[in-house]
Amino acid sequence: MLAVAHVLGLMMAFFAITFVMPMLCSIITQDGMFIDFAIAAAINVILGLVIAVLTRRYKRELKARDGFLLVTLAWVLMSGSAAVPLLIALPDLSFTDAYFETMSGLTTTGSTVLTGLDALPPSINLWRHALHWFGGLGIIVLAVAILPLLGVGGMALYRAETPGPIKDEKLTPRITGTAKVLWITYGGITIIGIIALRVAGMNWLDAICHTFSAMGLGGFSTHDASVGYFKSALVEFILILLMVAASLNFARHFIAVQSRSINPYRQDPEVRAVLIVLSASILGIAILLTSRGTYPEFFESLRHAAFAVVSVATTTGFAAQNWDLWPVFAPVWMLFLSCIVCSTGSTGGGIKMFRTLLLVRQAQREMKQIVHPSAVLPIRVGGQVIPERIIASVLAFIFLYFMTVALMTFLLLISGMELIPAFSSIVASINNMGPGIGPTGPAGNYQGLSDFQTWVCTFTMLLGRLEILSVLVLFSPAFWRK
Numbered sequence: 001m002l003a004v005a006h007v008l009g010l011m012m013a014f015f016a017i018t019f020v021m022p023m024l025c026s027i028i029t030q031d032g033m034f035i036d037f038a039i040a041a042a043i044n045v046i047l048g049l050v051i052a053v054l055t056r057r058y059k060r061e062l063k064a065r066d067g068f069l070l071v072t073l074a075w076v077l078m079s080g081s082a083a084v085p086l087l088i089a090l091p092d093l094s095f096t097d098a099y100f101e102t103m104s105g106l107t108t109t110g111s112t113v114l115t116g117l118d119a120l121p122p123s124i125n126l127w128r129h130a131l132h133w134f135g136g137l138g139i140i141v142l143a144v145a146i147l148p149l150l151g152v153g154g155m156a157l158y159r160a161e162t163p164g165p166i167k168d169e170k171l172t173p174r175i176t177g178t179a180k181v182l183w184i185t186y187g188g189i190t191i192i193g194i195i196a197l198r199v200a201g202m203n204w205l206d207a208i209c210h211t212f213s214a215m216g217l218g219g220f221s222t223h224d225a226s227v228g229y230f231k232s233a234l235v236e237f238i239l240i241l242l243m244v245a246a247s248l249n250f251a252r253h254f255i256a257v258q259s260r261s262i263n264p265y266r267q268d269p270e271v272r273a274v275l276i277v278l279s280a281s282i283l284g285i286a287i288l289l290t291s292r293g294t295y296p297e298f299f300e301s302l303r304h305a306a307f308a309v310v311s312v313a314t315t316t317g318f319a320a321q322n323w324d325l326w327p328v329f330a331p332v333w334m335l336f337l338s339c340i341v342c343s344t345g346s347t348g349g350g351i352k353m354f355r356t357l358l359l360v361r362q363a364q365r366e367m368k369q370i371v372h373p374s375a376v377l378p379i380r381v382g383g384q385v386i387p388e389r390i391i392a393s394v395l396a397f398i399f400l401y402f403m404t405v406a407l408m409t410f411l412l413l414i415s416g417m418e419l420i421p422a423f424s425s426i427v428a429s430i431n432n433m434g435p436g437i438g439p440t441g442p443a444g445n446y447q448g449l450s451d452f453q454t455w456v457c458t459f460t461m462l463l464g465r466l467e468i469l470s471v472l473v474l475f476s477p478a479f480w481r482k
Contacts, residue, residue: 002055003059004069005051005055008051009047009050012044013045019037019040019085022124022130033085033123037127039085044081068474071470083101097447100455104220105128106135107465108315109218110213111457112447117223129209132216133215136216137347182251193214193215197238200238206222210222213316213318214242214243214316217243226442227239236303244275244314246314246346247347247348248274248346249344252343273356273357274341277340277353278337281334283302285309286302288327289304308330312334312435314338315433316434317442324437331437332437335427338350351397354381355394355398357381362395365379401430401468405423409426420438421437430460432464
């Protein structure tokens, strides 16, 4: 425990570097927030170094079990550290709401308790969006480099001994090498996105903030009207491309660039499934909107359906239209898509498409074995045989996923929330998607929740982002036995 505390102290001190971005923004825009961020950075450095020094004698090489504790506590601690400037700059904001906002940012959920976003100081807005960007990158590194070593929820697919093209996604034999590769890929797409949105008509602040949100699949915006503020089909199209790119495995992006070929995408069963599901859903909802008279013309329906479906399905949560007012099938279907669409190794949340494909294959195998009970039927995804231990891990993850949704929904129900808002808010939180249906939907936010309800959603966001198992294992007595 103390060895983990030493690392956490160093991480807290190092995290202060991230405050440089909003401090520079404050200097450029002269919004008066420089001192607030400087104080917050100093608090992080001092507390982090004190913790690191006091626990220095316990420094040792961390074991796999320490990794679970470190990953969970890192997200909890960094969210608290990130909340400090909000508490200083926005004195009317409670600690509960400030922590919810920063946890939502770092977990790339995009739920917010703030209103009047258009009038927020630019550096505060940039800070919120930067949390998406840092959190998104952290998740990529976690998913591709750390969780595979811990074997969490079927993510051991990335282990070196896995046969076939999946093993290429290890990228390099060392975690540090993998992290550098992902930094380059993530940063490169981010720069392209910022330039594209600036050319499309956004100012620099909006372009940077919305690219950060899109890359993290977070959904924070600098405007209360979200992307609908811009009323631009070009802006929506660019964001769609960014969101789709961020919902795919970043290892694939790097391999595709390295090989100068689109074959890595064509060979990936996840990519094909994601694109097919998104395309079919966009077309289906566009037809629904046109037939119900929500929009007078098909191409207008297609435009709005495309942005909403991609935004929600990729767990981003941007809103260009209030899809809460669409025929009820549309928002409920999009909420369902947020559970399954994102790829492993992306910045998105939810069950992930690979697990979904694996469950489909498992169901098919069970039906075949009813007819041929003696047959040996290995499960294949993308032409590769999936080890039985991976299948068992995925089944355990799915069970815990749905049990978590049920339990957290019941907690919101017992607190007095109505069924639809409670269920949709929990699904949105565990998928790190942001808006639910009703009061927490695209036209509202989470400001009206009680403190208890806010903490339930906050914990659910953490569970969803850290793949549930890596958090729940900390509550197991076996974890703490020597």
